[in-house]
Amino acid sequence: MNPDLRALLPGELRAESTRITVGTESGYPPFEYTNEAGRIVGFEIDLFDAASDRLGLKYTFSDMPWDSLIDELYASNVDVVAAAMSDTAERQVDSDFVDYYNDSDAIMVPAGNPEGIKTLKDLCGRKVAVLVETTQADALTALNSDQCQAKPVTVLTFETDAEALAQVQAGKADAELTQWSTGAYNAKQVGSGDVFEVANTEIINPTPLGFRFLKGDVELVRAYQASLQSIIDDGTYAEILEKHDLSAGALETATVNNQPPQ
Structure with missing residues (x-):
């Protein structure tokens, strides 16, 4: 845990007993999938785990169908969605993204x-x-x-x-x-x-992927952006990418809504 990063969390999330809920859909390798032991694993899981560990924030995954994820976020039944979700202008209307990867x-x-x-x-x-x-x-x-x-x-x-x-x-x-x-x-x-x-050799529809939060969860978004940036800066991010053979889509800066931090 990094005390400076933890201080960025909303006050109600700093209690030792606090645990957030993360919505995912575990049928999308290499980002998230279920291994032979029945555990949800993958690149995005490793990355979210590393970012949360820096914040000292515990979490529980809620595995659900893809088309249920956003309804559950809007209903506040999950606090964040980690499901290889593309950060688009349309989705930014009612959500905020902490971007972690470039894909097409x-x-x-x-x-x-x-x-x-x-x-x-x-x-x-x-x-x-x-x-x-x-x-x-x-x-x-x-x-x-x-x-x-x-x-x-x-x-x-x-x-x-x-x-x-x-x-x-x-x-x-x-x-x-x-x-x-x-x-x-x-x-x-x-x-x-x-x-x-x-089939395609040319890049089609390049777009960043990000952790998706409710619009207005400013402190939580800022905390995860800063935590992800620290992982990028110290090389942990590169190690996780290499583990999953995904280095080609690396970001140099953890952006919010595809915009550099202010």
């Missing part, structure tokens, strides 16, 4: 890419699976309003990334649109690494 989108296809898909425009007229209520689902909607008006994408939404990816494997979808880091992980890990591949 991946088009997942069967190994060998039999349909020759390489770009978002190549998805026009095809069936594409996606996790419900994500920026990737929004990207497909935008695609249908623009480049794919003549031949719209048939968007298939699912409650988990694993369900969406399974549609590709079963031949019920031509592709899945997901986050790059998760797509690259699954391309390497599923089967012997010969079931799926990432």
